[in-house]
Amino acid sequence: xxxxxxxxxxxxxxxxxxxxxxxxxxxxxxxxxxxxxxxxxxxxxxxxxxxxxxxxxxxxxxxxxxxxxxxxxxxxxxxxxxxxxxxxxxxxxxxxxxxxxxxxxxxxxxxxxxxxxxxxxxxxxxxxxxxxxxxxxxxxxxxx
Amino acid sequence: xxxxxxxxxxxxxxxxxxxxxxxxxxxxxxxxxxxxxxxxxxxxxxxxxxxxxxxxxxxxxxxxxxxxxxxxxxxxxxxxxxxxxxxxxxxxxxxxxxxxxxxxxxxxxxxxxxxxxxxxxxxxxxxxxxxxxxxxxxxxxxxxxxxxxxxxxxxxxxxxxxxxxxxxxxxxxxxxxxxxxxxxxxxxxxxxxxxxxxxxxxxxxxxxxxxxxxxxxxxxxxxxxxxxxxxxxxxxxxxxxxxxxxxxxxxxxxxxxxxxxxxxxxxxxxxxxxxxxxxxxxxxxxxxxxxxxxxxxxxxxxxxxxxxxxxxxxxxxxxxxxxxxxxxxxxxxxxxxxxxxxxxxxxxxxxxxxxxxxxxxxxxxxxxxxxxxxxxxxxxxxxxxxxxxxxxxxxxxxxxxxxxxxxxxxxxxxxxxxxxxxxxxxxxxxxxxxxxxxxxxxxxxxxxxxx
Numbered sequence: 001x002x003x004x005x006x007x008x009x010x011x012x013x014x015x016x017x018x019x020x021x022x023x024x025x026x027x028x029x030x031x032x033x034x035x036x037x038x039x040x041x042x043x044x045x046x047x048x049x050x051x052x053x054x055x056x057x058x059x060x061x062x063x064x065x066x067x068x069x070x071x072x073x074x075x076x077x078x079x080x081x082x083x084x085x086x087x088x089x090x091x092x093x094x095x096x097x098x099x100x101x102x103x104x105x106x107x108x109x110x111x112x113x114x115x116x117x118x119x120x121x122x123x124x125x126x127x128x129x130x131x132x133x134x135x136x137x138x139x140x141x142x143x144x
Numbered sequence: 145x146x147x148x149x150x151x152x153x154x155x156x157x158x159x160x161x162x163x164x165x166x167x168x169x170x171x172x173x174x175x176x177x178x179x180x181x182x183x184x185x186x187x188x189x190x191x192x193x194x195x196x197x198x199x200x201x202x203x204x205x206x207x208x209x210x211x212x213x214x215x216x217x218x219x220x221x222x223x224x225x226x227x228x229x230x231x232x233x234x235x236x237x238x239x240x241x242x243x244x245x246x247x248x249x250x251x252x253x254x255x256x257x258x259x260x261x262x263x264x265x266x267x268x269x270x271x272x273x274x275x276x277x278x279x280x281x282x283x284x285x286x287x288x289x290x291x292x293x294x295x296x297x298x299x300x301x302x303x304x305x306x307x308x309x310x311x312x313x314x315x316x317x318x319x320x321x322x323x324x325x326x327x328x329x330x331x332x333x334x335x336x337x338x339x340x341x342x343x344x345x346x347x348x349x350x351x352x353x354x355x356x357x358x359x360x361x362x363x364x365x366x367x368x369x370x371x372x373x374x375x376x377x378x379x380x381x382x383x384x385x386x387x388x389x390x391x392x393x394x395x396x397x398x399x400x401x402x403x404x405x406x407x408x409x410x411x412x413x414x415x416x417x418x419x420x421x422x423x424x425x426x427x428x429x430x431x432x433x434x435x436x437x438x439x440x441x442x443x444x445x446x447x448x449x450x451x452x453x454x455x456x457x458x459x460x461x462x463x464x465x466x467x468x469x470x471x472x473x474x475x476x477x478x479x480x481x482x483x484x485x486x487x488x489x490x491x492x493x494x495x496x497x498x499x500x501x502x503x504x505x506x507x508x509x510x511x512x513x514x515x516x517x518x519x520x521x522x523x524x525x526x527x528x529x530x531x532x533x534x535x536x537x538x539x540x541x542x543x544x545x546x547x548x549x550x551x552x553x554x555x556x557x558x559x560x561x562x563x564x565x566x567x568x569x570x571x572x573x574x575x576x577x578x579x580x581x582x583x584x585x586x587x588x589x590x591x592x593x594x595x
Contacts, residue, residue, distance in 0.1 A: 016359050017424060024426040080498055087513075101427060102515035108425075109491045109514070112356045113222055120290060121225050 004056065004130070005123035007138040008048075012115045015044045019111075023104045026097050035092050042085050049078045055137055060126050070122055077114045081107060156221055157228070159496045161235035163570065165214025166485055168243060170563035172206025173478075177556035179250075184548045192327070198253030203473055205246040205268070208342055211481045213238055215488065216279055216296075216345075223352060224293050226282045234278040241271035252314075261318045265311050272307045276300055295348025295372040302340025302379070309333035325387075332383055338472050339405055340379050346480060347372055347412050354416060357487070358432065359424040367415055371408055378404035399453060406446050413442040430523040434483025437531060441475030466541040474534050474555075482530060482562060489566055490517035493573040500580050509579045517569035526565060529558035 018041040025034035057071040084107045091100040127134050176199050186195055217235050221227040228234060245267030252261040283289075283297050310333045316323030323329060355362050362368075381401035417439050420432065445468055457464040497511045536551035 020359055020424040020426065027427045076502070079502065083498070083502075098515070099513070102513035106491070106494050106514040108357065109487065110495065116352070116356060117222070117225065 002135065002138045002142045003123075003127045004134050004138045004141075005119065005127055007141045008052075008056075008123055009119050011044075011048050011051075011141070012119065015041065015048060015111075018044055019104070019108070023101065026092075026100050026104075029097065031092070031095055038088065038092055042089070045081065045085070049082075051141055053078065055141075056126060059130055059133065059137065063129050070117075070125075074114070074118065074122065077110065080110055081114070084110070156495075157217055157231040157235065159492055159573075161231060162214045162218040162488070162492065164235070164239050165210050165217075166489060167563070167566055167570065168239070169207045169210040169481075170559045170566065172202050172210065172246065173559035174556055174563070175206070176202040177552050177559060181549060181552035181556065184544070184552060194253040194256065198250045200469070200473070201246065201249050201253070203478070204337060204342075205242065205249070208473070208477050208481065209246075210239075210242060211485065212342070212345060213242065213275055215484070218488070218492070219349075220279065220282045223349075224282060224286060224289075224296075226286055228278045228282045230278065234274055238271050238275045241267045241274075245271055249314075252318075256318065258318045258320065261314055262320075265314055268307070269311065272303060276304055291368040291372070292348045292352045295344055295351065298372055298376045299341055299344040299348065302336055302344055302376070305383070306333060306337040306341050309336060328386060332386060334469075335382065335402075335405075336379060338477070339375065339409070342477050343409065344372055344375060346477070347375070350412075350416060354419055354435075357425075358420060358429075360419040360422055363415060363419065367411065371412060375405050375408040378402065378408065402449075403453070406449055409442055410446045413439040413446070417443075428520070430520060430527055431483040431487050433524070433527050434479045434486075434530070437527075437534075438476045438479035438483070441471050441479065441534075445471040445476065463541045467538060470534075470537050470541055474537055479530065479534075482526075485562070485566065486518055486523050489569050490514035493517045493569055497573065497576050497580065500577065504580060504582050506580055506582065509576065511576060511580075512572060517572050518565050522561070522565050522568075526558060526561040529554060529561060533558045 018037060022034060022037035022041050025031075025037055053075060057067075057074070061067045061071055084103055088100055088103045088107070091097075091103060127138075130137070179195070179199055179202065183195055186193060214235075217228050217231055217238075245264050248260055248264035248267060251257070252264050280300055283293060283300060286293055289297070309329055312321065312323050313326060313329045313333055315321035316326045316329065351363050351368050354360055378401050382398055382405070385398040385401060417436065420436060420439075448464075448468055448471065452464055452468075491514055494511060494514055494517070501507065501509065501511055533551060533554035536547050536554050540547035540551040
């Protein structure tokens with residue numbers, strides 16, 4: 001059976017792979033493919049964020065009865081990452097590889113510790129609290 | 145049933161806590177290098193000379209212990225979701241007592257003074273006691289610990305054993321406590337310190353960080369599950385077999401226990417090197433250079449130990465244990481720690497600045513990215529100094545007359561550049577922090593950087 005943890009963790013890994021490809025292309029100076037790969041990466045991340053912010057977090061917050069605590073921190077980190085995407089896009093625009101690689105290194109650090117907190121704490125907690133409803137959401141996520 | 149209050153995802157300590165540890169460490173390394181440069185001739189004769197012991201502790205307490213304590217205070221809230229209680233107080237006291245205790249211990253080795261030794265032991269005892277209790281609370285209150293947390297718990301126990309054995313040995317040396325078999329106690333103290341406290345922390349943190357930041361496959365689950373506990377059991381068996389007189393009937397079981405520990409570390413380093421070679425992230429990375437060096441050094445140390453066990457070197461070959469010690473401390477531990485600092489320090493600079501920027505919504509100020517805090521070029525230059533320093537120190541263990549002074553010089557240079565790189569990052573952090581200060585509504589605004 002698909003759980004929130006397995007479905008969302010798999011999506012993290014998918015984003016990681018696109019991230020590495022984009023970084024490698026930019027590092028090798030291939031801006032044409034690099035730009036396309038960066039765009040694909042940003043799209044993958046943004047759709048992951050919206051799955052969380054529009055479906056998972058509200059369901060979980062409704063269960064808790066408030067929107068404070070862990071989900072609030074996760075939303076905040078999403079904002080930090082969105083800001084980095086914007087800066088990376090600018091670096092792609094002006095073909096500044098040093099800047100892109102510095103930003104992608106930074107993004108890597110924040111993204112990975114964000115993912116770790118979700119995978120090890122938040123998702124398992126959601127699976128436990130949301131029960132059947134969570135399984136259904138996970139099922140839909142797996143299909144998209 | 146589910147305690148969401150304890151799921152604190154956002155309780156990183158103030159940046160000044162980890163940074164005071166990280167910036168102090170290179171100073172102790174430079175101090176150790178100076179000691180080697182000035183007093184080196186007397187030191188190399190034997191590993192038991194007070195100078196060698198003092199130098200070792202400048203590195204293990206002042207550098208390794210310093211960075212490890214600071215990093216744990218920083219990492220526990222993130223990795224475990226469990227912040228260290230009273231982190232400001234614990235961090236401040238641990239840091240000060242560790243500095244004072246290390247300096248006093250160095251003086252006590254040089255002077256042999258009983259009073260100074262007792263003062264050093266008091267400082268270090270309170271320092272580690274406080275640290276173990278605080279970190280212990282954070283680690284043991286978790287209900288469902290993962291492999292990293294279980295490994296860190298073992299690490300903390302190993303620290304306790306190391307400190308107790310070290311204190312017993314020190315009291316024995318100055319003649320206060322009637323400790324028999326002093327060299328044996330010292331050996332076990334050294335083994336628990338390097339292969340227990342340092343090694344197990346390295347192993348458990350790697351399980352988490354290597355796949356995460358290098359995008360490698362996970363460590364095999366059986367490695368994660370059994371490796372730290374096997375190493376710990378091996379160390380514990382070694383301690384019992386050596387120290388309990390009834391069991392000391394033959395050396396073979398104790399050698400076997402050490403062999404278990406050594407094979408654990410071979411497994412760890414080979415697995416890590418294999419994972420690193422499979423990494424999906426293909427961009428050059430200075431931290432990776434340090435990590436690879438550390439892992440190769442670990443394999444070589446293990447092979448050296450096996451060689452020594454199969455073909456025992458003559459007693460006169462004191463360089464054998466020197467090579468092992470240098471390989472483990474400078475080759476493995478310092479390499480990995482040095483590499484880690486190049487990730488943690490720039491990241492924390494960025495992280496705290498960006499949090500501040502978002503809190504103030506002052507989007508006109510650009511927060512520098514990580515590689516603007518420490519440039520790749522400068523970090524790489526320091527890696528080359530570190531590597532040459534290591535090669536020369538190893539050579540100095542065999543031919544001190546030729547290599548000792550160049551080795552000391554390279555070690556000083558390497559750590560000075562490390563200090564410079566970290567200080568430049570803090571400088572940039574402070575400058576940006578000031579720009580991010582909101583237009584002052586009252587006289588209290590505008591307090592400077594916390595680094």
